[in-house]
Amino acid sequence: MIPAVRALLQKHREAVSYVFWGVMTTLVNYAAYFLLRSILHVPLVSTNTAAWAVSVLFAYFVNKLFVFESKSWAWRVAVRELWQMTASRLFSLGLETGILWLFVEELRCSEVIVKLCANVLVVVVNYVLSKFIIFRKKQA
Numbered sequence: 001m002i003p004a005v006r007a008l009l010q011k012h013r014e015a016v017s018y019v020f021w022g023v024m025t026t027l028v029n030y031a032a033y034f035l036l037r038s039i040l041h042v043p044l045v046s047t048n049t050a051a052w053a054v055s056v057l058f059a060y061f062v063n064k065l066f067v068f069e070s071k072s073w074a075w076r077v078a079v080r081e082l083w084q085m086t087a088s089r090l091f092s093l094g095l096e097t098g099i100l101w102l103f104v105e106e107l108r109c110s111e112v113i114v115k116l117c118a119n120v121l122v123v124v125v126n127y128v129l130s131k132f133i134i135f136r137k138k139q140a
Helices: 003-011 013-039 044-067 075-106 111-134
Strands: none
Touching (some): 013 044, 013 111, 044 111
């Protein structure tokens, strides 16, 4: 790898890692979403909620372990992080579901395009909440 690129990646390791795992989380979300929606014909809101639940669990573990490197598995720390992760993701679920409902159900826009655009917004919101609230580093 080119040394300048390596240095840039190392300098922004957390953001690069978050983007990578965010893409993986999005793929988990999409796989669950389109499996339920296209193959099982589950209603839109139920499908989105189930896909959200699967992707939140996935995101919690990869963010804790690989992105923000939260080392503590103490009961109080893990419960706090998981609770805050769930609460922040409930907020982004509401945001995404509202966007899907408005643009797909009411305005009849392309479901695939709206889902993608909503996911971009959700990834940004989730990063901010994760970095500054859920997995924030304690001041020494």
